[in-house]
Amino acid sequence: MDSVPCLACSTFFVLRNKSQQFCSNSDCQRVRKRLWQKEKLATDPDYREEQRLAQKKWLQNNPGYWKNYRREHPEQAARNRSLQKIRNMKKRIRACPESNKTVVIAKMDARKSRPDRLSGQYWLVPMVAKMDAVKIFIASIPSSYR
Numbered sequence: 001m002d003s004v005p006c007l008a009c010s011t012f013f014v015l016r017n018k019s020q021q022f023c024s025n026s027d028c029q030r031v032r033k034r035l036w037q038k039e040k041l042a043t044d045p046d047y048r049e050e051q052r053l054a055q056k057k058w059l060q061n062n063p064g065y066w067k068n069y070r071r072e073h074p075e076q077a078a079r080n081r082s083l084q085k086i087r088n089m090k091k092r093i094r095a096c097p098e099s100n101k102t103v104v105i106a107k108m109d110a111r112k113s114r115p116d117r118l119s120g121q122y123w124l125v126p127m128v129a130k131m132d133a134v135k136i137f138i139a140s141i142p143s144s145y146r
């Protein structure tokens with residue numbers, strides 16, 4: 001059989017069947033499984049409901065999991081809070097497109113009046129394209145370098 005590049009790691013591997021797209025590496029299989037599940041959740045309402053019930057049941061058997069997770073992973077918790085603010089903002093904009101202008105103007109004014117407050121870690125989140133958020137760090141340049 002021919003060897004083809006893995007969609008996850010680009011390493012060439014020998015196909016076991018014609019539909020195989022990922023090599024047998026466990027990380028690549030995890031990627032394959034994640035993509036499969038994402039597609040299944042988007043297209044299969046029964047699967048989505050089963051997953052929701054299974055997660056609910058698991059959480060009932062593991063109370064306090066998310067509280068502990070947020071305490072032990074403060075960076076991820078901060079990222080999730082930022083992403084939730086963006087989701088809330090998108091939802092508000094969809095519900096009332098005029099509110100978009102108010103939000104943007106308010107943020108711009110806040111930034112201009114306090115340029116030193118811009119320093120810190122941010123998540124750069126694409127508003128249109130579906131791609132992962134990118135973590136960036138913005139630091140102010142000390143006045144001696146200006």
Ligand SMILES: [Zn+2]
Pocket residue numbers: 006007008009010011022023024025028
């Ligand atoms: Zn691979």
